Amino acid sequence: MSDRENFNPPESAGQSILEKIKQRHIIPKPKWEFLLKDYVTWVIFALAIIIGSLATAVIIFVANYTNWRYYEPELGTLKGLLISLPYFWLAIMVIFLVIAFYNLKHTKKGYKFNIFLIALSSIIISISLGGLIYAAGFGEKLEDIFYRRIPFYQQFLHQRGRLLINPEQGRLAGVVIEVQPEYITVRDFHGQLWKIATTTQNFYIGNRVLLRGKKISEAEFTETDIRFWISHPRLKPPPPPRF
């Protein structure tokens, strides 16, 4: 008779288990431990959805207010788009969607839901909430705060901005650091200062701008056209960024 045929445990199995429990002073873990674990999972899920939604709000803002077609004739549509895509925010959105998905799946009853349904609902919640946050103006505020206060984010944007610069071909991209009645000073994304004669009053210190014009000297540029790279139409002029 094989082991598998003999399913009858010895009579003492239950008693011996109980004795072990008593000898080792094993007690049931308190209920609050399990409840806490479940609550933490839900809280992480909620936080992940909120952060993912904030990232979505910024993505909507950047998609609406990035002038990615400005250099289209010189760079082509694809390159212009690839340089301007909000990778940072897309990465944040994806990471926190994955965290939200993982946590929802690991709630007590999360396994009952279809994986695709969970993924789809996480995406829909993030986009809907992100749309509301954007409509309330928080998308641009958050982007602005990150640009001014998070050096990594600033450097990340500047690195991509450098791909737009070519003064010899009449293209400049940088940040307005001084505004005077007859000229503005722009620090390009390589860090070089340019004095640009213009009478436009539409720009403020801290604006990220794209220029088309002609290089006059190593520090001077005449603009024929100047636009925002990413504009914040609803924001007051920010203080100058820290380099």
Place this chain on the structure above:
Amino acid sequence: MAANQNLNEQSDQELVHLTLENQDNFLYIVNRYEKKLLSFILRISNVNYQDAQDLLQEIFIKVYQNLNDYDPELKFSSWIYRITRNHVISHYRKNKNKPQVLPFELEQDLFETLAADFDLGQTVETKLTRERIFAALDKLKPKYREVIVLRYFEEKSYDEISDIIKKPTGTVGTMINRAKKQFKEKFIY
């Protein structure tokens, strides 16, 4: 004696409640499930009888420690099978043993249910042997073998299997269908 009889008639949920009040009552849960769980362990793992008993002890201790985690909305049997399955998987990962279907005896009614449900038809009557069934099961991927064991050997419903392996009921249905299809292929070739 009358008290023992009374406790033996209690529902699982009630026994959990009573065990939390008095640990001696855990004996009734152990007695109710030890045979079922021992056979389940042996069916989904390749451990020998002694090791299966040791695993069973560890599982019951784990069950006792986690009694407060039991959600009465779930069938207690699903919950205890889930703990058993997870513990066996952990044991397998630690020991790197390859799970296999085991050569236990297949009862006649179970044998007939399998043959009918797997739509093996005439082949069953003429060629099918218990050894061939086990050989085919042995060749299945562990995840498919597991659902076959739960469905046909432990006679669990789709909802119960869903609660045990923590997959949606629809996924369980798909897995069982694939398992049956694979089984037929392995059985034929």
